[in-house]
Amino acid sequence: MSARTSLHLAAEIGGPPHYDAGHYLRLAGLAEDGALDYVTLGDSFARPGLDALAVLARVAPATDRVGLVPTVTTTHTEPFHVSSAVATLDWVSRGRAGWQADVSTTEAEARLFGRRPAAPPAALWQEAGEVADVSGRLWDSWEDDAEIRDAATGRFIDRDKLHYVDFEGSTFTVKGPAIVPRPPQGRPVIVIDATTAPAREAAARHADVAHIRATTPEQAAAVREEVLRKAAAHGRDAGSLRVLVALTVDLGDVETAPEPGLESGPQLAGGGTYFRGGPVDLADLIAQWHRSGAADGFHLTPITPERDLERIVNGTVALLQHRSLFRTFHPGGTLREHLGLVRPVGRYAAKEA
Amino acid sequence: MHLAAHFPGVNNTTVWADPRSRSQIDFSSFEQLARTAERGKFDFFFLAEGLRLREHNGRIHDLDVVGRPESLTVLNALAAVTDRLGLAATVNATFNEPYELARRIATLDHLSAGRAAWNVVTSSDAFTGENFRRGGYLDRTDRYTRAAEFVATARELWDSWTPEGVSRPFAHEGPQFTVSGEFTVPRSPQGHPVVIQAGDSGEGREFAASTADIIFTRHGTLEAGRDFYADVKGRLAAYGREADSLKIMPGVTVVVGDSDAEAQEKAAEIRRQQVSPQNAILAAEQIWGTDLSAYDPDGPLPGIDPVPDSEITQGRVRHGDPFAIVARWRALAEAKGLSLRGTVIETTTRQSFIGSPRTVAAELTAFVDERAADGFILVPHLTPGGLDDVVDRVVPLLQESGAFRSEYTGSTLRSHLGLPEPVWKG
Numbered sequence: 001m002s003a004r005t006s007l008h009l010a011a012e013i014g015g016p017p018h019y020d021a022g023h024y025l026r027l028a029g030l031a032e033d034g035a036l037d038y039v040t041l042g043d044s045f046a047r048p049g050l051d052a053l054a055v056l057a058r059v060a061p062a063t064d065r066v067g068l069v070p071t072v073t074t075t076h077t078e079p080f081h082v083s084s085a086v087a088t089l090d091w092v093s094r095g096r097a098g099w100q101a102d103v104s105t106t107e108a109e110a111r112l113f114g115r116r117p118a119a120p121p122a123a124l125w126q127e128a129g130e131v132a133d134v135s136g137r138l139w140d141s142w143e144d145d146a147e148i149r150d151a152a153t154g155r156f157i158d159r160d161k162l163h164y165v166d167f168e169g170s171t172f173t174v175k176g177p178a179i180v181p182r183p184p185q186g187r188p189v190i191v192i193d194a195t196t197a198p199a200r201e202a203a204a205r206h207a208d209v210a211h212i213r214a215t216t217p218e219q220a221a222a223v224r225e226e227v228l229r230k231a232a233a234h235g236r237d238a239g240s241l242r243v244l245v246a247l248t249v250d251l252g253d254v255e256t257a258p259e260p261g262l263e264s265g266p267q268l269a270g271g272g273t274y275f276r277g278g279p280v281d282l283a284d285l286i287a288q289w290h291r292s293g294a295a296d297g298f299h300l301t302p303i304t305p306e307r308d309l310e311r312i313v314n315g316t317v318a319l320l321q322h323r324s325l326f327r328t329f330h331p332g333g334t335l336r337e338h339l340g341l342v343r344p345v346g347r348y349a350a351k352e353a
Numbered sequence: 354m355h356l357a358a359h360f361p362g363v364n365n366t367t368v369w370a371d372p373r374s375r376s377q378i379d380f381s382s383f384e385q386l387a388r389t390a391e392r393g394k395f396d397f398f399f400l401a402e403g404l405r406l407r408e409h410n411g412r413i414h415d416l417d418v419v420g421r422p423e424s425l426t427v428l429n430a431l432a433a434v435t436d437r438l439g440l441a442a443t444v445n446a447t448f449n450e451p452y453e454l455a456r457r458i459a460t461l462d463h464l465s466a467g468r469a470a471w472n473v474v475t476s477s478d479a480f481t482g483e484n485f486r487r488g489g490y491l492d493r494t495d496r497y498t499r500a501a502e503f504v505a506t507a508r509e510l511w512d513s514w515t516p517e518g519v520s521r522p523f524a525h526e527g528p529q530f531t532v533s534g535e536f537t538v539p540r541s542p543q544g545h546p547v548v549i550q551a552g553d554s555g556e557g558r559e560f561a562a563s564t565a566d567i568i569f570t571r572h573g574t575l576e577a578g579r580d581f582y583a584d585v586k587g588r589l590a591a592y593g594r595e596a597d598s599l600k601i602m603p604g605v606t607v608v609v610g611d612s613d614a615e616a617q618e619k620a621a622e623i624r625r626q627q628v629s630p631q632n633a634i635l636a637a638e639q640i641w642g643t644d645l646s647a648y649d650p651d652g653p654l655p656g657i658d659p660v661p662d663s664e665i666t667q668g669r670v671r672h673g674d675p676f677a678i679v680a681r682w683r684a685l686a687e688a689k690g691l692s693l694r695g696t697v698i699e700t701t702t703r704q705s706f707i708g709s710p711r712t713v714a715a716e717l718t719a720f721v722d723e724r725a726a727d728g729f730i731l732v733p734h735l736t737p738g739g740l741d742d743v744v745d746r747v748v749p750l751l752q753e754s755g756a757f758r759s760e761y762t763g764s765t766l767r768s769h770l771g772l773p774e775p776v777w778k779g
Contacts, residue, residue, distance in 0.1 A: 019463045019539055021432070045452065048520065048537050051460040057429035058464045061380070077453060080404070080484040081423070088422040092380045092430035112452040114531040142420070151370035154631040157420070159413040162406065175483035177413070179403055181378055181420045 007290050007326050008242060008297030008339060009034075010069070011312060014042040015305040017049040021058045027309055028059045031066050034313035035327050037338040038067025040100055040191070040299065045076065045109050053085055060093035067335030069098035069191050074131040075124050076104055076113045080174055083135035090183035095334035098189035098209070099135075101128050101202070125198035130169035132190050132206035137165040139187045140346040141177035163348040185336050186343045193246065194227055204230030204241075208341055211246040215273050217294035220245050224295060242296040242339055245289065250276045250303040251311040279315025286316070287325055354721045354757045355600060355728025355770060356748075357397045357441070358390035358740055362421040365636075366606070368626045368734045369418050375737060377418055380430060385737035387431045390438055393744035394758050396769040397439025397470060397547075398431065399569075399730055400424040404445060405481045407668035409635060410644060414666075416631050425457050432465035439766030441470035441549060446500040448476065448485045451525075452532055455507035458546050459538040467542030467765030472549040472569065475500045480667045497556045502529045504548060504564050511546075512778050514539045521779065543767050545775045553581070562588035566772055567600045569730055571703050578603065578704075578725030600727040600770055605704045607731055609742040613708040620707045623734050624698050633694035636701060639666045640678050650694040654679075654686050703732075713743075714750035721756070 013027040024041070031039045043052035052070035060068060068089065072082055082099075090097035103124035104110070110118045146161035165176035194203035194210040203210040210227050214220035224243040231241050275282060286298055302308030320326035336343055361367045362377060369377070376382050387398045402424050407414040424442035431440055440461060444454060454471075462469035475496040476482075506525045513523040513536045524533035550561035551569040561568040562585060572578050586596045608623060610616030628636070630650040638645045641655060642663025648655050659675035686696045706713045720726045733739025751757035758769075767774060 020466070021464050045456075045537065048539075050463060050538060051457050054425065054429045054457060054460040054464060057426045058432055060430050061384070061433040076450065078448065078485050078487075081449070084423040085426050088426035091378055091422050092427060094380065108534055112532055112534045113450050114533075115450065147420070149369060154370075154629045155415045156369055156418050157413075157415050159415040162413050172486045173483070174485075175405070177406060179406060179420060180422050 005296055005340060007286070007320070008037045008244060009286075009317065009320075009326065010038045010040060010067075010244060010297070010299045011036055011309055012040045012042060012299070012301040013305055013309065014040075014049070014052075015302070017047075019050060021055070023306075024055050024059055025062050027305055028056075028063050028066060028068070030309050030313050032063050034317040035321075035329055036066060036313075036317070037297070038069045038096075038098055038189075038335055040069045040098075041071065042100075043071040044073065044102070045104060045112050046106060053089060056097075057089055057092055060089070060096070063093075063096075065096070065330040065333065065338075067096045067098055067189065067338055068093050069100050069189070069335075071100040071102050073102045073104050074128040075119075076109065076115070079131045079134050079169075079172055080138070082131060083138040083178065084180050086135065086188050087139055087178065087180040087183040090185055090188045091180070095184035095336070097183070097185070098191050098335055100191040100193070101132055101206075102193070103128050121196065122198040125196075125202045127169065127171050129202040129206050130167075130172075132192075132202065134165060134167040134169065134174050136187055136190075136206070137167060137347070138174070138176055138178040139183060140344075140348055141165055142180075142182045143346050143349040144182050144186075147181060161349075182346060185334050186346065189335050189339065189341070194223075195246070200227060201230065203227060204236075205234050207241065208336075209242045209244060209339065211244050211299050212295075213246050213273055214294070217289045217292045220289060220294035221292070240341065242341070244297045244299045245295040246273070246299045246301065248274045248301045248303060249282060249308055249312070250274070251279055251282065251308045251315070252276060279311045280319060282312070283316045283319040283323075286320060287323065290325070354717065354751065355396045355602060356393065356757065357399050357439075357602060357728070357730040358386060358393075358395055359399045359401070359604060359730050359732045360386055360736060361732055361734075362401055362403065362418060365417055365627055365632050366732055366734055367418045367736065368623060370626065371735055373738055374735050377736060378420065378422060380427070382737040383427055383431060384434050386733075386740065387435050387438060389737070389740050389744050391435050393740070393748045394752075394761060395438060396728065397441045397468075397766055398428075398435075399441045399472070400427060400443060401472075402443040402445060402474065403668070404448060404476070405484055405668050407666065408480075409638070409666050414635075414668075416629075416635055425461055428469075429461055429464055432461070432468065435468075437468070437761045437764060437769075439468045439470055439547070439769060440465055441472055441547070443472040443474055443551070446473050446475050446503040447496055448481070448487060449503075451503050451506040451530055452510065452534075452536075454503075455510040456536070456538055458507070459511060459536075459541045462541035462543055462546045463538065467767070469541070469543065470547035470549055470567070470766055472551055473500055473504060473565070474551055478668070497560050499529045501560060501564060502527050506530050506532065508545055508775075510536045511540065511544065515779055516540055516544075516777050540777070543765050543774065544777065547766050547770065547772065558585050559588060561585065561599060562594070563592050565599060566770065567602055570601065570603045571605075572603055572725075573704055575720060575723060575725050578720060579723060582724050582726065598772065600772075602728045602730050603704055603726050604730045604732050605706060606734065607713055607743050607747065608705065608707045609710055609713055609746055610707075611709065613712050616708045616712075620705060624702060627734065628694060628698045628701065630694060633697045636697045637693055640675055640682070642675060648693065651692045654683055654693050654696060710746040710750055713747050714754070714756070717747070717751065718754065718756045
């Protein structure tokens with residue numbers, strides 16, 4: 001299960017909240033110029049900021065190629081609405097949507113809704129997995145060619161190509177079918193931060209991309225191996241899952257740090273790793289880890305997005321491109337194509353075939 | 354006069370079989386219609402919502418245009434390709450929670466620099482509820498109680514940041530919702546996004562009078578429009594509101610031709626396409642509440658009695674007493690010598706403005722001058738090109754006469770509608 005596939009790079013464009021589109025348009029445009037696979041935009045009901053999926057929908061028509069991956073939490077939301085919104089992001093971006101699934105663990109978040117108390121992470125991730133599962137089923141619930149527009153018989157759709165999902169989860173049920181026709185990618189890309197054990201379980205079952213944390217290439221390789229092994233245990237093809245190392249980066253004000261390399265920095269949520277150095281050092285680290293088969297790529301969270309993303313694209317990425325380790329343009333149009341993931345055949349269509 | 358553009362979805366208004374009709378889902382269709390509306394200096398662009406595919410006779414309804422993207426996501430994307438046009442999303446208050454929805458609508462208001470509107474709809478429909486955690490459990494009265502408290506809670510959230518940008522904790526405790534904490538979004542450019550209420554029922558009118566900025570309605574004639582207008586505006590004083598604070602905007606169709614005669618011919622052809630033989634049987638089945646597939650749509654009305662309390666159609670409310678409707682249809686068919694299909698066409702036609710550009714402009718203006726409407730939500734039968742005629746041929750005449758704006762004077766939807774910014778009630 002060596003990770004010697006082409007290198008994948010993604011970047012978080014969150015950080016301190018902005019309440020107009022301009023800031024996010026600049027950062028997403030920068031990531032697109034660097035041919036990055038996708039940008040993520042973190043979200044939570046617990047801290048100031050706009051709805052991330054909405055922000056990336058606003059960004060979609062102003063960009064052409066870069067993947068758009070908002071965080072959408074599953075604890076206090078309706079699974080049916082989540083699946084519709086992500087499918088719609090895929091339609092408005094013409095196949096560039098992803099979805100970073102996350103949970104809301106705090107009592108403070110629960111009080112914003114007043115419908116159910118906070119629950120332990122294991123239960124919430126079990127539920128998040130079910131939301132990812134039902135979303136996949138809803139995305140498949142229209143076969144690709146369900147819209148027939150048959151004027152002779154007056155039928156707009158062939159109802160034999162629409163399917164009830166009849167999903168029964170531990171906390172919800174959904175009848176289906178979706179109200180949104182199957183999105184351009186078939187299924188938008190599901191991303192899960194697999195740092196914690198329950199999240200890793202959900203990632204192994206449902207994610208297309210898992211973000212992991214590691215401080216050495218050996219550790220990254222071991223975690224990647226574990227995720228892929230769990231995925232295989234669920235009957236998945238290991239080639240259908242990409243594992244990216246999540247790295248918080250501070251590219252500072254210099255090209256090269258006095259002592260380059262990986263350092264342990266301030267305490268980060270989920271025991272994340274922290275890189276401080278110059279853009280060249282970061283390129284070296286990415287090249288070295290990827291060459292050793294530790295990961296399929298990196299998800300970079302710049303500590304100061306405006307400054308560091310510019311340095312990542314014009315410094316780190318440019319160097320990786322110069323060394324022919326990273327593509328110089330997006331050869332495909334959809335996020336799945338960037339990631340080398342096939343467009344899935346709808347499960348209901350497949351059953352009939 | 355205020356004008357809005359509706360992007361039709363789940364209905365039999367759309368003539369999808371017309372070769373000029375394009376996708377109902379591709380973003381390019383939404384973009385083209387929105388750009389047309391903005392070119393025409395329209396107040397806003399309006400999206401409807403459906404949360405479950407309709408069923409007829411126990412199967413998914415395949416004679417209709419079904420499937421639609423999620424409104425708020427489409428409108429956020431449209432904010433990128435328009436500058437002034439208001440963006441109105443239909444979102445159900447029964448199957449959402451105030452905190453999340455208030456946040457999503459405030460987000461649209463920020464990302465569009467003050468152009469967001471929310472069309473509040475409700476549902477008591479257990480059929481739709483099968484797609485949601487909440488299920489369907491609200492009776493007709495409770496759904497408006499919930500909707501009213503939902504809107505009030507959303508406004509408390511929108512007021513929880515001071516106009517200076519300071520977040521303050523909020524707490525709402527009511528029969529429907531108990532929510533507390535801190536809102537994640539500052540007060541948005543419009544203060545409160547515009548609230549629209551759709552529906553003509555008594556409860557709907559009262560709800561609109563108490564809390565909405567716009568009521569989206571449908572009524573047939575100028576006279577019916579005047580009655581509705583007087584009734585709804587008359588309800589405002591009880592809530593301490595001015596007559597101007599609620600805009601009445603019926604959904605209407607417009608057919609323009611070179612001459613009045615040509616337009617009438619076009620309109621008749623459009624109705625024949627909308628009410629195809631299959632659709633005529635279907636519409637009759639919804640009234641009779643039973644399978645009528647053995648009947649000839651171009652023959653007489655079925656001689657049988659309707660079946661009360663039938664659930665032949667799921668996902669659409671059955672209106673009125675079926676016996677009374679059937680009796681009315683029979684009288685109409687006899688008086689005018691109509692077939693079943695002809696009767697459906699005659700009874701389901703909504704308010705239409707049909708004629709040369711000059712005729713249509715004059716009639717639209719008359720409706721506003723005679724207090725039957727404050728403006729119109731135009732429902733095209735073709736997407737995305739269905740409003741080109743109105744924008745290119747009718748709007749210039751309205752502008753010439755001063756009935757409609759020639760340029761936007763403000764940048765927010767509230768400014769287009771002449772609605773004041775709400776007073777902050779911190």
